[in-house]
Amino acid sequence: MTADGSRAAHRATDQRRVLRVLVAAQVLSGAGLAAGITVGALLAQQMLGGTALAGLPSALFTIGSAAAAAGVGRLSDARGRRRGLTVGYAVGALGALGVVAAAVTGSAVLLFASFVVYGAGTATNLQARYAGADLAVPAQRGRAVSRVLLATTLGGVLGPNLTAATGALVAPWGIPPLAGPFLLAALAYAAAAAVLAVLLKPDPLLLARELSTAEAVLVPDPAASPAVASTGSVAVGALVMIVTQLVMVAIMTMTPVHLIDHGHGVAVAGVVIAVHVAAMYLPSPISGWLVDRLGPLPVAALSGATLLAAAVLAATAPAGSVPLLTVALALLGLGWNFGLISGTAILAAVPLSVRARTQGAVDVTIALSGAVAGLASGLVVAAAGYPALSLVGAVIALAMVPVVAVAQLRRASPTV
Structure with a gap:
């Protein structure tokens, strides 16, 4: 095998590994994302005793997602996808825990602040699709992105179906049932962060830069x-x-x-x-x-x-x-x-x-x-x-x- 062929084989192997890790993380994070969004407005309505501000969590969630998208992008640019995505999911997990704490204490201020932080999970979930394309050759970028995006669906279907089960599970602990899905979200985001931190090696963006710098990229302009x-x-x-x-x-x-x-x-x-x-x-x-x-x-x-x-x-x-x-x-x-x-x-x-x-x-x-x-x-x-x-x-x-x-x-x- 020629040197070029060997490098191409190594690149393809690394890309397959990256996609497997991203898919696993997306299944987990999709469950956390969907479970929390499903009951956000209902939890706010229950805590505030009315519907006037029930839509505010969605707005705050979106604001947090927008801010986190910029932060995750810049951190990934500076330290690689592994660091950026890991931190993004970890922050989303903290936000989900904050929502649970707000429900237990009855603090509306903490609830709304936590929804802003929780939005980091959504931004990170969406940014992961880019990581799937970093090492992909141009002729396979669309399919690489689609695999990562499709993985989110699996978790997204699972999460809402666990809403009732998580509510019943946390009730004996003194946690309002509607906060149960956010505990699931915290665990799911934390698990996604752990998977990426431990397994997303090599870092797809950093490796792509190394290959480019060494003029070892096999794909033409x-x-x-x-x-x-x-x-x-x-x-x-x-x-x-x-x-x-x-x-x-x-x-x-x-x-x-x-x-x-x-x-x-x-x-x-x-x-x-x-x-x-x-x-x-x-x-x-x-x-x-x-x-x-x-x-x-x-x-x-x-x-x-x-x-x-x-x-x-x-x-x-x-x-x-x-x-x-x-x-x-x-x-x-x-x-x-x-x-x-x-x-x-x-x-x-x-x-x-x-x-x-x-x-x-x-x-x-x-x-x-x-x-x-x-x-x-x-x-x-x-x-x-x-x-x-x-x-x-x-x-x-x-x-x-x-x-x-x-x-x-x-x-x-x-x-x-």
């Missing part, structure tokens, strides 16, 4: 690789993920309200959202394959088209048609998945010297766009109704398509 010939700029990758987050969060947030307002029960709304969440993550292997086969920009355009179809269907579906709204929400989740994986693949080509901090900064804007969408969606529905909100989402999704198309043309023809 991304611009010359057919698999990533359509890779756009950081701005385009960020735009794709921000738009997908805006449209998805806005329509998803108000769909249960729309269903309940038109006579459907909470169980029906729950099924529709469950289908939506499944569509957000389960197609990841297909999305990753498409990104590697076609390039990120064509899949980003497909994301815009899919979100457009979802929004138009949601706007035009009769309020009593649960099947049509279910299809609309499934398309909404699929469009989000296309956008997240294609956008992540674009950012995976950022120069190694600033890769992690750039990715962290982009994730800050993604988190903030989700917060804005969630807040604005209620105002739009109150003023003009759910169909109007969906049509606004359709316009935003449609606007993304020509932007991506222009980026594709410029990439193919630099003189354009």
Whole structure:
């Protein structure tokens, strides 16, 4: 075997190990993330004796997630993915323990402060997808990202199903049952941190830098690789993920309200959202394959088209048609998945010297766009109704398509 072949084999072995460790950590952290979010608003409502501030945990959680995204990105940039992700999950675990302590003591101030800290877990969970692509060759970046993203689904399905069990488990200890899922979240985040701290070796980002510095990288310049010939700029990758987050969060947030307002029960709304969440993550292997086969920009355009179809269907579906709204929400989740994986693949080509901090900064804007969408969606529905909100989402999704198309043309023809 030639020297180049030997280095390629070692790199592939290291990448497989990195992905195995990341998948294990994501299963754990997904359980912690989903378990806590499921009952956050209910716990606040119970402690405060009303619904006026029940939505505040979600807002504080998002703020904490945005701040942590920047912090984890910068720490990863300076000390490597292992250190950045480990610290991020450890901070998320402390936040979850703070929520439990707040529930036991009845302290609303501690509760809200802890939700800000707890948001670090979500930011870290999302940042882990970038680590999966650090050592991947350009032709396999989409699939690497998709494996990490899909692993979160396994934990995300497990976590909410343990809500009742954890509540019953902690009740004899004097802990309010609704705080039980946060104890699970603390354990899950701590376990994810331990897995990464002990097993994420070699560090994918640091190793990629070493290989690059030693001129041992086997992959040619991304611009010359057919698999990533359509890779756009950081701005385009960020735009794709921000738009997908805006449209998805806005329509998803108000769909249960729309269903309940038109006579459907909470169980029906729950099924529709469950289908939506499944569509957000389960197609990841297909999305990753498409990104590697076609390039990120064509899949980003497909994301815009899919979100457009979802929004138009949601706007035009009769309020009593649960099947049509279910299809609309499934398309909404699929469009989000296309956008997240294609956008992540674009950012995976950022120069190694600033890769992690750039990715962290982009994730800050993604988190903030989700917060804005969630807040604005209620105002739009109150003023003009759910169909109007969906049509606004359709316009935003449609606007993304020509932007991506222009980026594709410029990439193919630099003189354009």
